[in-house]
Amino acid sequence: MENLDHYYKTNQALWDQKTPVHMTSDFYDVPSFKAGNTSLMPTELAELGDVAGKKLLHLQCHFGMDTLSWARLGAEVTGVDLSPKAITVAKELGEELGIPARFIQANIFDLPNQLDEQFDVIFTSYGVLCWLHDLDAWGSLIERYLKPGGTFYIVEFHPASMMFEFDTGNLNVEYGYFKSDKPFEEVVEGTYAEMDSSIKHKEYFWNHSMSSVVNTLIKHGFSIDFLNEFPFSHYGCFPNMEKEDDKHWYMQGFKNLVPLMFSIKAKKL
Numbered sequence: 001m002e003n004l005d006h007y008y009k010t011n012q013a014l015w016d017q018k019t020p021v022h023m024t025s026d027f028y029d030v031p032s033f034k035a036g037n038t039s040l041m042p043t044e045l046a047e048l049g050d051v052a053g054k055k056l057l058h059l060q061c062h063f064g065m066d067t068l069s070w071a072r073l074g075a076e077v078t079g080v081d082l083s084p085k086a087i088t089v090a091k092e093l094g095e096e097l098g099i100p101a102r103f104i105q106a107n108i109f110d111l112p113n114q115l116d117e118q119f120d121v122i123f124t125s126y127g128v129l130c131w132l133h134d135l136d137a138w139g140s141l142i143e144r145y146l147k148p149g150g151t152f153y154i155v156e157f158h159p160a161s162m163m164f165e166f167d168t169g170n171l172n173v174e175y176g177y178f179k180s181d182k183p184f185e186e187v188v189e190g191t192y193a194e195m196d197s198s199i200k201h202k203e204y205f206w207n208h209s210m211s212s213v214v215n216t217l218i219k220h221g222f223s224i225d226f227l228n229e230f231p232f233s234h235y236g237c238f239p240n241m242e243k244e245d246d247k248h249w250y251m252q253g254f255k256n257l258v259p260l261m262f263s264i265k266a267k268k269l
């Protein structure tokens with residue numbers, strides 16, 4: 001437990017450092033979002049579908065652009081994130097743009113201390129599972145917060161793509177596919193949104209295999225509508241990627257050979 005505390009405190013400080021850098025990065029393009037463009041990607045827009053009038057909980061919302069984008073589409077949104085800085089920025093963005101939204105700063109595993117209600121939709125996306133030590137507890141949380149008949153939707157980087165050492169471009173296997181109790185520990189320099197920023201910080205993360213994600217949802221009473229795997233990434237967030245267009249990125253020399261994203265839509269029975 002002491003270790004877990006240390007892992008999450010370290011990651012929280014990392015995301016506090018990343019947030020201001022991300023705010024001004026081309027990657028996140030906040031001015032375009034402020035001008036009215038959605039930050040959501042075509043996959044989740046098509047696959048999650050109409051959220052108008054739905055109560056939507058966004059887990060690990062970072063500084064809230066996706067949460068607010070769902071609100072612009074008519075959802076009644078609540079975003080949750082570990083980073084106090086990210087939540088402060090999310091609240092400010094919502095207020096500045098006059099978009100109604102609620103943002104809560106919490107480790108998602110502690111959310112029941114602050115939130116006691118249920119939602120029609122739970123959404124989470126791109127770079128979330130690797131920060132969580134316990135998928136079973138994650139499944140319990142989703143079960144706890146979704147109304148019966150409600151929809152859970154995740155679009156995430158593929159766990160197979162999380163195995164590679166990207167820096168050389170050779171895709172050598174550096175990280176195990178299957179989760180181990182002890183997290184990977186690294187000192188990250190820069191951030192995916194601004195590779196040459198001066199950030200230098202320790203991080204702890206885990207890889208969760210595809211079967212562990214699917215079986216967690218089944219165990220917690222979900223029926224899976226679909227599981228999709230994609231050979232592209234919507235984000236050029238790893239070193240040595242090449243783009244076909246702004247929304248389709250591949251590992252250089254490995255186009256269509258490596259799964260880079262997956263999505264799951266599931267219903268709570």
Ligand SMILES: C[S@@+](CC[C@H](N)C(=O)[O-])C[C@H]1O[C@@H](n2cnc3c(N)ncnc32)[C@H](O)[C@@H]1O
Pocket residue numbers: 008011012015059060061062063064065066080081082083086106107108109125126127128131132
């Ligand atoms: C890569 S970002 C989420 C991606 C999001 N799609 C985006 O780009 O805006 C990961 C987020 O997870 C948050 N996070 C990490 N561990 C968490 C935890 N245990 N509980 C809540 N949030 C967490 C971080 O603070 C960070 O904002």
